[in-house]
Amino acid sequence: MLQSFLQNILNALQWGSFYSLIALGYCLVYGVLLLINFAHGDIFMVGAYIAFYCCMFLLGKFGVFAGLPGWMVLAVAVPLTMVLTAVVGVTLERIAYRPLRRKGVNRLYVVITALMCGLILENGNLALLGASRKSFPTLVPIKVFEIFGVTVTNIKLMVIGVAILSFLLLHFIVTRTKIGMAMRAISYDRFAVPLMGIPADTVIVFTFVLGSGFAGLAGLFFAMTYPVIDPYMGALIGWKAFIAAVVGGIGSIAGAFAGGFLLGFVEIMVVAFFPSTYRDLIAFSILLLILSIRPTGLFGVARRTKI
Amino acid sequence: MQRLTVPALLACLFAVLLWAAGTGALNVYWQSVLMFMGVNIILATSLNIINGNMGEFSCGHAGFMAVGAYVSSLLSVALFTKSQVFGEPLIGPSAAVWLFPLVLIAGALAASLVGLLVAIPSFKTRGDYLAIITIAAAYIVKSTIENIGAIGGARGFMGMSAVMSAMNETINLPWIMIWVFVGTVFSVWLIRRFIYSTFGKGVDAICQDEIAAEIMSVNTDRVKLVAFMVSCGLAGLAGGLFAHILGYVNPGTFTILKSTEIMVMVYLGGMGSLSGSVLAAILMTLLIEYLRDAFGFLNTFLHYISVIPDSYEVTQVWKWVVIPLLLVLLMQFRPEGIMGRRELADVFPGLRKFYKFKG
Amino acid sequence: MKRSWLIALFCVLGLASPVRAADTVKLGFNIPLTGDIPDVGESSKNAAEMLKKKINDAGGLKVGDKTYKVEFIYEDNESKAESALSATRKLITQDGVIGMVGPQSSKQAVPAAEAANELKTPMMAPWSTNPNTTKARPYVFRGCFLDTFQGPTAAKFATEEFKAKKAAVLYDIASDYPKGLAEDFKAAFEKINGPGSVVAFETFTTKDVDFSAQLTNIAKSGAEVLFVPQYYNEVPLIVQQAKSLGFNKPVLGSDSWGSGDLMGLCGDNCKGFFFVTHYAAAGAQGKTKEFIDEYTKLYKKTPDDVAALTWDGANLMLAALQSAGPLSGDLAKDREALMKAMAGIKKFEGITGNMSYPATGDHDPIKCAVVVKIDDAGKFAFYKSVCP
Incomplete structure (x- = not known):
């Protein structure tokens, strides 16, 4: 009993890591622009596909660079995937969101545009690459360790480690660096920031780079852990990560991180001890309860509206 | 006299539809397209109360639709036909013709009660947090249905088509078409009355500034409660009709994607514009059906002129690339949707003499 | 208007x-x-x-x-x-x-x-x-x-081939095919090996990718064979996660395994497993x-x-x-x-x-049904035929 509990904690840490990584991206963009970037889940999916093609290319499946060892491929694929995914994210921002922002339209129209961009990414991928699933190559052979009856794999440890490192890095960037300060400034008052001589657009682009880059990272590791990738893989996990981000208190990095793990824990534990169909029911009831007790989420700070 | 134009037109349309569906001049496929159009109109106009007029962001409309769909399907199957789930009918098939609207209304009432799940938190929370609550509510509804094994759980529930054929046997008319038509007209009429009532003004006031509205003695909680319940109830009505058109319901239908589809219609039509929502619902339904054929032709054509290799087929998937792309483009050039916040009568003042709009 | x-x-x-x-x-x-x-x-x-x-x-x-x-x-x-x-x-x-x-x-x-x-x-x-x-x-x-034939065939095969006394099932509850087949398998297996011999009867919902909680229960239940009546896109994930959770017992599949690109997605992980199907391409006449x-x-x-x-x-x-x-x-x-x-x-x-x-x-x-073994070359090789 204790063993399966411990085992499930590990499972939950792995599953929660993905929610956290995606929620971090939501949170960054939301914190700066107050925009729910609904395309984020699909950027995550694009990240997984980019990772797939990077790895295939580096592994020599297309005839170049044959025979690189798996760990080296991974080391090269991580930055490559992050950069390329960031390019996708920034492109969306430039083409779809920025013109709307310039026009000063209702925020909800930007949200709808984001939703539509997500659909375009999803179905564009499906139409171009076909409906067959892709099998992600094994970069690092899975090693199973057993400690006190609890099994751990190297991939699991890697995923959890990556999630924690990403959180620390993002936290550092947002709280300790100059550009992080600018990001916080924009979220505090978007109209005063340009007056202070801060290039708001650059900061926003940087935010998208960060958010999408980490979505790409999540995509890469997701594909390594669950090696069957398909165009719809990002849709559901994206929505759930968004919910996790809100429950944590959207706009707060620590909140998004904690929210992701919370959702992961609830989901895994429900499945482990109840019939699996109760998962969404119990998970969302708990979230609803949290939101009704703390309407701004776990780490969110209520802002008083002035008259 | 001129004020009777709209009812007269609607009556004519109703007669034509009845004739076309009854004689088979309109085949089952096109009939179902028309009926889905009606359902979409109800969904879009009802969501427009919340997302358009009130300016909230509700992403869980499909959840309320699911409640209506399931409640009315269960009732109609239990009351009118023999089924594996409920056994012998409680009332019998002959009563179906007369009691069917009551079944639909029961579905709508159930949906508006579930709407409380969203309406009550909305007193305190706003914006994105409320959006999450609506998503969570939709998930809870879907998941609850999935867990009731007796009604098929995640595998869906069927048997409504037997009710439809029982109705046809009693009196041979295209009943479902009639009820979709009546339901659509009723919904649009109800929403119009609602928007131009004192409550509707209250909804507008909340959209502009909630605190100011409260100071101006708008009972915001009450207005929100009524608005959510009307909106959810009509979604339930649409759900009931939807279930009876298809003859099969599955909780998997009522996902966030369905909600997204409805949201798109609202924003395409323009936030807060009733006629905009109606137009957008019609356009979207037509566009989806048109593109279904168009891509077939495009595929043949492109293969014929050898632009694309034979191994590659232009499939229906492109439809779901083209539709969002059109919307993104529309947002760039006309970010306020087709109608903006205006109504048809504002765009074409000539129409105003045919019906009194601003009452 | x-x-x-x-x-x-x-x-x-x-x-x-x-x-x-x-x-x-x-x-x-x-x-x-x-x-x-x-x-x-x-x-x-x-x-x-x-x-x-x-x-x-x-x-x-x-x-x-x-x-x-x-x-x-x-x-x-x-x-x-x-x-x-x-x-x-x-x-x-x-x-x-x-x-x-x-x-x-x-x-x-x-x-x-x-x-x-x-x-x-x-x-x-x-x-x-x-x-x-x-x-x-x-x-x-x-x-x-029918599944009422396939389920018992699989149950009998599991008992005879693997000498299994305890079995586990992992299936998608939201889909008619896996649910029906899982229930048929359970009934047939318990008929042969006594009530309670299906020690884990775990479910998931379509589009899930993480089965770790279910597989943890299965691995801890002491089952000697895992029956997975799922489609080719889910099987690789299940098999791989089962292995990383320390479940090294055989996995038995159903006719849905044989379609699509199972081997392309699953690779070496699926080799050596059996499944029940309609026909075997290798060795046909x-x-x-x-x-x-x-x-x-x-x-x-x-x-x-x-x-x-x-x-x-x-x-x-x-x-x-x-x-x-x-x-x-x-x-x-x-x-x-x-x-x-x-x-x-x-x-x-x-x-x-x-x-x-x-x-x-x-x-x-x-x-008739055919039991197929996935051989080391990744081919579906004829193993035995079962007729009603």
């Missing part, structure tokens, strides 16, 4: 229904070209295209004294139940097909069969093994064995071999069971159409005649076995 005009205009457009060419017979294919199991749709389409080419190249299909060209219409059901329903209605009422082949998986076939039966159009479900598909539906025919060779030549891959069953199903329908005699041109009459001819077919020699339908009761053929 403008709305009324649009609808009126639309009605007029709807009136202009397409004119049907006189000398073709149309069959509809209701298959999952996109969605969760696109490879199943592709296999069905490949087999159908091959059949169409073969018949039309030979001049056409001779029905009565007239020769007709065959026309196949493919409608995508996106692997969703409600899309399968609307595809069925579209094929039958809009395209005016004489019969429909598909849907393939039971999740879509069960509701679609209801619609086809109601619209009085013969439907052939080549790959759907759930008993509900044909239950009390005279217009619906099946091309394969006669007509079956001809079919396999031709298919392999055309599409550069071995036909899976879906392709073979679709071929048989469509062929059976066309053979029945020939035996039904001349077409009257009235669709409703022809459909009824086709239904009667299909029900009355004496012995149809298909590439997946002989088929005929019982005189009374549901239209389920009696066919």
Whole structure:
């Protein structure tokens, strides 16, 4: 009993890591622009596909660079995937969101545009690459360790480690660096920031780079852990990560991180001890309860509206 | 006299539809397209109360639709036909013709009660947090249905088509078409009355500034409660009709994607514009059906002129690339949707003499 | 209002229904070209295209004294139940097909069969093994064995081959096929090994990718074999996660394993496992071999069971159409005649076995099942055959 509990904690840490990584991206963009970037889940999916093609290319499946060892491929694929995914994210921002922002339209129209961009990414991928699933190559052979009856794999440890490192890095960037300060400034008052001589657009682009880059990272590791990738893989996990981000208190990095793990824990534990169909029911009831007790989420700070 | 134009037109349309569906001049496929159009109109106009007029962001409309769909399907199957789930009918098939609207209304009432799940938190929370609550509510509804094994759980529930054929046997008319038509007209009429009532003004006031509205003695909680319940109830009505058109319901239908589809219609039509929502619902339904054929032709054509290799087929998937792309483009050039916040009568003042709009 | 005009205009457009060419017979294919199991749709389409080419190249299909060209219409059901329903209605009422082949998986076939039966159009479900598909539906025919046969076959195989006394099942509760089969397996296994011998009966929902909690329970339950009646896109994830959770016992599959790109997705992880299926491509003879060779030549891959069953199903329908005699041109009459001819077919020699339908009761053929082993080369090798 204790063993399966411990085992499930590990499972939950792995599953929660993905929610956290995606929620971090939501949170960054939301914190700066107050925009729910609904395309984020699909950027995550694009990240997984980019990772797939990077790895295939580096592994020599297309005839170049044959025979690189798996760990080296991974080391090269991580930055490559992050950069390329960031390019996708920034492109969306430039083409779809920025013109709307310039026009000063209702925020909800930007949200709808984001939703539509997500659909375009999803179905564009499906139409171009076909409906067959892709099998992600094994970069690092899975090693199973057993400690006190609890099994751990190297991939699991890697995923959890990556999630924690990403959180620390993002936290550092947002709280300790100059550009992080600018990001916080924009979220505090978007109209005063340009007056202070801060290039708001650059900061926003940087935010998208960060958010999408980490979505790409999540995509890469997701594909390594669950090696069957398909165009719809990002849709559901994206929505759930968004919910996790809100429950944590959207706009707060620590909140998004904690929210992701919370959702992961609830989901895994429900499945482990109840019939699996109760998962969404119990998970969302708990979230609803949290939101009704703390309407701004776990780490969110209520802002008083002035008259 | 001129004020009777709209009812007269609607009556004519109703007669034509009845004739076309009854004689088979309109085949089952096109009939179902028309009926889905009606359902979409109800969904879009009802969501427009919340997302358009009130300016909230509700992403869980499909959840309320699911409640209506399931409640009315269960009732109609239990009351009118023999089924594996409920056994012998409680009332019998002959009563179906007369009691069917009551079944639909029961579905709508159930949906508006579930709407409380969203309406009550909305007193305190706003914006994105409320959006999450609506998503969570939709998930809870879907998941609850999935867990009731007796009604098929995640595998869906069927048997409504037997009710439809029982109705046809009693009196041979295209009943479902009639009820979709009546339901659509009723919904649009109800929403119009609602928007131009004192409550509707209250909804507008909340959209502009909630605190100011409260100071101006708008009972915001009450207005929100009524608005959510009307909106959810009509979604339930649409759900009931939807279930009876298809003859099969599955909780998997009522996902966030369905909600997204409805949201798109609202924003395409323009936030807060009733006629905009109606137009957008019609356009979207037509566009989806048109593109279904168009891509077939495009595929043949492109293969014929050898632009694309034979191994590659232009499939229906492109439809779901083209539709969002059109919307993104529309947002760039006309970010306020087709109608903006205006109504048809504002765009074409000539129409105003045919019906009194601003009452 | 403008709305009324649009609808009126639309009605007029709807009136202009397409004119049907006189000398073709149309069959509809209701298959999952996109969605969760696109490879199943592709296999069905490949087999159908091959059949169409073969018949039309030979001049056409001779029905009565007239020769007709065959026309196949493919409608995508996106692997969703409600899309399968609307595809069925579209094929039958809009395209005016004489019969429909598909849907393939039971999740879509069960509701679609209801619609086809109601619209009085013969439907052939080549790959759907759930008993509900044909239950009390005279217009619906099946091309394969039933889960009530497959479940016990798998249970018996697990007991005999692995000497298993305890088994675990992991299945998708939201889909008719895995749910029905899992229950049949459980019943049969407990009948052999006593109540409670299925020590873990775990579920998940379609589109889940993380099964770690369920597999943790299974690994801890002490089961000696894991039965996974899932599709090719889920099996690799389940097998891989089971291994990383320390579950090293054999995994037994069902006929849904054999379709699609299982080996491409699963790689080495699936080698050495067994599954129950309809036919084995390796080592086939006669007509079956001809079919396999031709298919392999055309599409550069071995036909899976879906392709073979679709071929048989469509062929059976066309053979029945020939035996039904001349077409009257009235669709409703022809459909009824086709239904009667299909029900009355004496012995149809298909590439997946002989088929005929019982005189009374549901239209389920009696066919043998094959147990296949995935060998070290990743080929599906014939292991044994089980007949009812």
